[in-house]
Amino acid sequence: PARKRFGQHFLHDPAIIGRIIDHIAPAETDHLVEIGPGRGALTEPLLDRCPRLDVIEIDRDLAPALQQRFGGQSGFTLHEADALRFDYTSLGGDPPLRLVGNLPYNISSPLLFALLASPAPIGDMHFMLQKEVVDRMVAEPGEGDYGRLSVAVASRARAERLMTIGPGAFQPPPKVESAIVRVRPRVPDFAIDCQRDFDRVLQAAFSARRKTIRNGLKGLLDRSAIIDAGVDPGQRPEQLTPAEFAALANRFTGETA
Ligand code: SAM
Numbered sequence: 001p002a003r004k005r006f007g008q009h010f011l012h013d014p015a016i017i018g019r020i021i022d023h024i025a026p027a028e029t030d031h032l033v034e035i036g037p038g039r040g041a042l043t044e045p046l047l048d049r050c051p052r053l054d055v056i057e058i059d060r061d062l063a064p065a066l067q068q069r070f071g072g073q074s075g076f077t078l079h080e081a082d083a084l085r086f087d088y089t090s091l092g093g094d095p096p097l098r099l100v101g102n103l104p105y106n107i108s109s110p111l112l113f114a115l116l117a118s119p120a121p122i123g124d125m126h127f128m129l130q131k132e133v134v135d136r137m138v139a140e141p142g143e144g145d146y147g148r149l150s151v152a153v154a155s156r157a158r159a160e161r162l163m164t165i166g167p168g169a170f171q172p173p174p175k176v177e178s179a180i181v182r183v184r185p186r187v188p189d190f191a192i193d194c195q196r197d198f199d200r201v202l203q204a205a206f207s208a209r210r211k212t213i214r215n216g217l218k219g220l221l222d223r224s225a226i227i228d229a230g231v232d233p234g235q236r237p238e239q240l241t242p243a244e245f246a247a248l249a250n251r252f253t254g255e256t257a
Pocket of ligand 1: 006007008009010011012035036037038039040041042056057058059062081082083084101102103104107
């Protein structure tokens with residue numbers, strides 16, 4: 001039976017699985033890493049196209065069947081481990097890793113940020129997440145879903161939603177809609193002097209969405225510092241671009257706040 005605490009919802013719709021694999025488009029020379037292979041619904045078609053595949057599965061009860069089914073293929077390696085604590089640099093980085101996973105939704109945000117902060121060379125990631133989370137990840141300034149997650153992702157990567165998937169594609173069906181997101185890490189075209197200051201500004205700004213940026217940042221930055229950063233103090237946080245948040249954060253680096 002599926003284990004709730006590991007967020008187990010297994011894909012069983014072959015048409016959907018085929019579309020996901022087409023989006024990933026694994027190449028023979030890639031190095032793939034699958035997080036949470038479960039019963040191998042994605043593992044098998046991934047291995048068909050790309051022989052070099054490391055999988056990370058936390059559930060010890062699933063590991064023997066995975067090893068039995070795929071262990072005979074020379075490029076396959078099973079890691080019985082927690083993807084949140086896994087050392088991705090141990091996998092090498094040439095070619096850059098391509099990460100794939102139908103993730104347990106309770107670990108998706110911490111895992112995403114751990115991966116974006118990891119020194120391991122990551123080419124791209126294709127993850128199945130709650131649709132609502134993907135909507136927030138890909139939202140642009142001015143859109144209703146635009147918020148802290150959108151800015152945090154945009155400052156480290158480019159994210160695109162590729163397809164949405166209803167609960168019926170899974171066994172057991174989850175309560176929510178899912179979506180596949182493609183995330184390509186990249187260095188943004190603006191500077192962030194201090195990541196902690198940037199995160200602090202985002203947290204303060206978006207904890208008061210209805211407030212102007214001037215009111216939201218009270219105690220952190222005064223009106224003239226906001227203007228010096230090139231931002232209109234009367235704007236609301238959901239109107240500011242990631243570059244503007246960086247400019248705000250860079251103002252208070254080194255200042256007392
Ligand atoms: N990939 C399979 C599929 O699509 O049918 C299974 C997807 S299921 C939503 C999530 C999988 O991630 C389960 O196999 C679960 O045991 C595994 N998992 C949960 N937490 C994990 C963690 N921290 N590290 C690695 N795997 C984890």
